Amino acid sequence: LDLTKPETFRDLSKPIGALNKERLDRLLTRYQEMPEPKFMYGSHYSSPGYVLFYLVRVAPEYMLCLQNGKFDHADRMFNSLAETWKNCLDGATDFKELIPEFYENDSSFLVNSLKLDLGKKQGGKMVEDVELPPWASGPDDFLQKSQEALESQYVSEHLHEWIDLVFGYKQKGSEAVAAHNVFHPLTYEGGVDLNSIMDPNEKVALLTQILEFGQTPKQLFTIPHPRRIIPKLKTLSRTSSHSVSITESPVSPNEESFEDLTEESITLAWNNIAKLKLDEQYKIHKEAITGIAVTWNGSSVFTTSQDSTLKMFSKESKTIQRSVSFSNMALSSCLILPGDTTVISSSWDNHIYFYSIAFGRQQDILMGHDDAVSKICWRDGRLYSASWDSTVKVWRCVPGETLSNKKHHFDLLAELEHDVSVNTIDLNAANTILASGTKEGTINVWDVPTATVLHQLPCHSGTVFDAAFSPDSRHLLSAGEDCCFKVIDVQTGMLISSVMADEPQRCFKWDGNTILSGSQSGELLIWDLLGGKVIERIKGHTGAVMSMWMNEQCNSVITGGEDKQLMFWKLQY
Known part of the structure; x- marks a missing residue:
């Protein structure tokens, strides 16, 4: 039994009746010729008879x-798993699912211990x-193996499709028709109004x-159910500090791609993130540090x-080499443009400043907001700026020629209100979806190409301090003033997890x-999100941690605090 192969499993996006194409074609022909109310399956996937078939x-x-x-x-008893599966695939009226006992720990229903x-x-x-x-x-x-199959990678990735059929949006209506998931009308909640039947005999017959x-x-969901959050396949244990040896490796080292090695080093780093140690610290500012950006070479x-x-x-040299002031207002964040030639800073004075590293001077000012600019991001030649003026703006920056006096040219591509x-x-x-967190605790998920809101969720009570997509972009995590972490499924906009901190x-x-x-x-905390608990507390700043930078390999971290300290952290395996 190989639980790593998708072909080991049934297609969870289809009801039992739709798994065998030949049988499905016959059922569809009958369905099309049937007068209203039409149904594909005259018998159900769960009934007292089916449950007792397994539990006899x-x-x-x-x-x-x-x-x-009697x-x-x-020959019709529950004699063999293979036989039962074959009947469910081929039988004209057999569409039963398994019962929970198949995934529990009491195997007595499989054994004739009563000698019946x-x-x-x-x-x-x-x-027998x-x-x-x-x-x-x-x-x-x-x-045991059934439980392992249920918790396997494949089922974890596809179980939401089965939930859609049984409890979700494909249970009724046009979606059920499209999914070949239509049962007899009497099987649905509210399928018949029993109070309208006056004849007691007819009512009893119908109830039976x-x-x-x-x-x-009961239909619990009317939109697609989110996929499960799946822990990455940890190839390296939390205690292990060495990678797989060449003899154990399925591919020889020269066949392993750079991406594979990077992915492996990132997995190793996150497995050992609790071993983060303070390397150096410097007090370089007179007030709280709000943003950190590092040149490509570090x-x-x-x-x-x-x-x-x-x-x-x-x-x-462990020294401050430049100190620049653009106005007398606080700066809120910074980033370095690809090529390490320009630093962009956002300010509470409503402006965004471009500073040339090479020439050591201010290059440009983007005066694009009516209130403080709170955060900036740069992706693929576009600048995204968030502001207290209740907008996020998307800009295309056409750089000026460095050696002349030509300035950057800014085109406003979109305004997200x-x-x-x-x-x-x-x-x-993919830079196609943007998430924004507001001072009132709302998370907005935007489709960037069309500048439209996909989801608007009142996630937190109070300010959203930080929000970030997961590496696979399927989930969005936010942290708020209300001491909560919230996880949103990006596709459906469903809140799928909430973890409470003590601050x-x-x-x-x-x-x-x-x-x-x-x-x-000021502490750094390491959380197991699935377990919803802190697994490590690391002493750090003497005041709020205001900003955090992490390198691509995830083994080096820099934090900036309310205590004006810049702290350098390293993973020590």
Whole structure:
């Protein structure tokens, strides 16, 4: 049994009745010729008869009640897993699903321990224990492997599709028709108004029919269900500090791509993120540090502060090499443009400043907002600016020729309007979706090409301090003044997780599973998001951690604090 292969599993996006194409074609022909109300499946996937079919060995008395004091014909009993699966694939009226007992720890329903006389099959063989697949060494092993299958990577990635069919938006209506998921009308909640039936005999007959037919569960979701948050396949354990040796490696080192090695080093770093140690610290500003940007080679660190200065700090000489003030207002964030020639800073004076590293002077001012600029991002030649004027603006910057006096030229491509001040923004990996967090706790998810809101969610009470997409862009994490982390499924806009801290977390980095956050009190916290708990606390600043930078390999971190300190952290494996 290979649980890493997709072909091991059934297609979870289809109901049982649609798995066999030949049978489906026959059912569709019948469906098209049927008068209203049309249905594809006359019998259901879950009914008392089906549940007791599986449980007859542990609950024989209920089966006897249902069958008027007799067991079913021996050949129709639950004799073998393979036989039952074959009937579900080929049978004209057999569309049953499994029951929860297949994923629990009590295997007694698979064993005829009560020595019941369940009859003799056509071949003369008595019905005894359930015949298990060849990959199961016994009933307990079978349940163990079923549990592993349920928790496998493939099922985790596709279970939401099955939920859509059974509990979700494909359960009823046009989506159910398109998914070949239409059952007898009596099986649906509210399918018949029993109060309108006056004849008591007719009412009893109908009630009996509903009970015996099986019932579709209550429809819980009317939009697609989000995919599960899946922990990355950790190739390296949290304690391990060495990578796979060449003999164990499936490919020889020269076949391993640079991306694979980078991915492996990132996984290793996040597995060991609790081993982050303070390397150096420097007090370089007179007020809180609000932004950190590092040159590509790591030699120079630029910081912005509420003391209104942009400073360039040399890691090598451990000295401040530049200090620039654009106005007397606080600076809120900074970034370095590709090529390491220009630093951009956002200010509370409503402006964005371009500073030439090469020429050591201010190059340009972008006067694009009516209130403080709170955060800036740069992707693919575009500048994204968030402001307390309740907008996020998207700019195309056409750079000036460096050696002449020509300035940058700014084209406003889009203006994303909000009801209140915007405090933070982030973009997904493809630069197609932007998330914004406001001072009133709302998270907005925007489609960048069309400048339209996809989702608007009241996530936090109070300011959203930070928000960031997961590396695969499927989830969005936000941290707020209300001491909460919230996880949103980007596709559906559904809030899928909420984790409470004991104080606000001001900034963070995450890999989709683990969070490194900077707290209001100055500690760095490491969180297991799935477990919803802190796994490590690291002493740091003596005041809020205001800004955080992490390198691409995720093994070097710089934090800036309310305590005016710049702290350099390293992973020590």
